[in-house]
Amino acid sequence: MRTPLTITAKAYAIMPFVWSVGIIIGPAIGGYFATPASNFPDTILDNDLFRKFPYLLPNLICTGLMLISIVAGWLCLVETHPDMQPWSSPEDLKVTSAVTPLMATQGSSTMPAVDLRQESYGTFNTISEEEDEEEWLVKPDGTSVDDAPEQSWFTRRVMMLMIALGIFTYHSMTYDHLMPIFFQDERIPIGHETIANASSPFGNVYGSFAGGLGLTIQQCGVILAFNGIIALFVQAVVFPLAASWLGVWRTFVLVTILHPIAYFIVPFLALLPENLLYPGIYTSFTIRNVLSILDYPLLLILIKEASPSPLSLGKINGLAASTGAACRTVASPLAGLLYGIGDKVEFTALAWWASALVAVIGALQVTMIGQAKGHHLQHHVRPVFLPVDAAERARRRKSSVVRIRVQGEPGDSGCGTEEEGAFASRVYGRQASGT
Known part of the structure; x- marks a missing residue:
């Protein structure tokens, strides 16, 4: 029997x-x-209209597609939030479990936003979690204790x-920003008459570091569409094979260093010649997609593993989203x-190698994180196209170990037999729901 959590997991995948x-078609x-x-x-x-506005037609097509999506x-879609449905009453709202959606985390414009509370991490592969442990401090009647000590969530590992x-979001966004500019920039061979002085020792009759590749808009569109196909293959095949073979941490370290x-x-x-x-x-593109598509979900998995408690995921997800948004904001203008500076000094490699330097800093910084040891939450990636063995099936049956501490007199739970049974049913009911 399919549960809502199972359906939600498939939808996020x-x-x-x-x-x-969309990256292919767009x-x-x-x-x-x-x-x-x-x-x-x-x-x-x-x-005359399209001669005056040469980019109007593709924007009109995108506008039409967005209008179709809105309609x-x-x-066709039904409101799912209990507070917004017409049948909701004040009594229903008192027991609803609906929460405000978290701000989504996104690596760059070529990566979908994800929510750390889900288990897809921006992939459509099988990622399972080992059993999780929680500790609840409750009153004898089963209600939570409001003055329970709050566990610090901003640990050194999270930071x-x-x-x-x-760092990853910054240099990944610079790649997406620079790529179409570099492709369409004029290709200038060494010794070309427009070059006053060869500012770079690198160059030949085909081109130099003074310009770009000189491609047309149509050529760029076709190339970027094929890049989407490469990214789709890497995400569907290369990512699960590499992560299942090397493990989450070792794969993350490897792609970050490279x-x-x-x-x-x-x-x-x-x-290069024509x-x-x-x-x-x-x-x-293949090298970049392999490194980037593997790096981003593994980084999110490690962030979730570093969370001291599932109750901290909201704060951590918000911090991750804010961090990504801030770095994406400064990446494109920088x-x-x-x-632009590189174009003036006839050395457009400046912007690319500056991003490489930031990636080098990220490679050095990863050595300061260190692999987590003895943590209660571990993730396992397995390709969806490989058969599932007994060990994997057992791992996918995720269970939560809940340790309940009742605040009351020593040796007295404060509950009668019937009350304890009712409280136990609420606890086990919550365990069965996967929360």
């Missing part, structure tokens, strides 16, 4: 897949329909993982500023 499909639409007056001459699209949501999340490579190699694409440019671009 679908969202990253849909996000990946750039294809944007690249194909941009500048329609020149791409579709002698057609209805070749008019579909209004007509270090938040710093790692901020992450600077993804930024360091990008400027060298300008030095027949090797596309293989070089897709190789660069990356653009560095690229």
